[in-house]
Amino acid sequence: MxxxxxxxxxxxxxxxxxxxxxxxxxxxxxxxxxxxxxxxPSSVVEFAPDDLTTVSRRTLSETLPLTGSLRAVTQAAVKSKVVGSALNVMVREGDPVKTGQILAKIDARDYVARAEQTRGQMAAMAGQLDIAKQIARQQPRAGRKVFGTGTISVGSRQDVLVVPATAIRTDGTRHRASWSSNR
Known part of the structure; x- marks a missing residue:
């Protein structure tokens, strides 16, 4: 051991x-x-003037020279119900918007002038309708008087009675049609 x-x-x-x-x-x-x-001994590194820059805070951007077409992922069509000049645009490109939000105000002077003109035309038509009604009421009386004297025939008497009634209906129909289209 x-x-x-x-x-x-x-x-x-x-x-x-x-x-x-x-x-x-x-x-x-x-x-x-x-x-x-x-x-x-350590080696010395020398820089060219293009290699040096002053440091400052700024936004950096990179660009690529490319060609082609862009297609939006989402898009929306913006349409106006009327034509006119935009007085005030309330949003800018890229701003978020909601359904029903007012994007711009359109100059309404043309539309107000047209509405006033149409109201004037309607008042003139109403006056013409009143005159036509008065004439229609007076013509049958005058026709009866002339028919009673035997100056006109039965066919002419029918024309005197039927034409004013047709004119009243036609003017009334035109009056209603213009009123509904101008609303």
């Missing part, structure tokens, strides 16, 4: 010596590298 014990002790001593030599060599190598780095 003595020999086995001696061998173990000898192997341990050899391992410690080898380990000490390896650690010493590693420390020497590191200190040599640090000393060489400090002593070695």
């Amino acid at each position: 003595k020999t086995t014990r001696k061998r173990i002790i000898f192997a341990a001593v050899v391992a410690v010596v080898i380990l000490a030599i390896a650690i010493g060599h590693a420390i020497k190598k590191r200190s040599g590298a640090v000393a060489a780095g400090v002593e070695a």
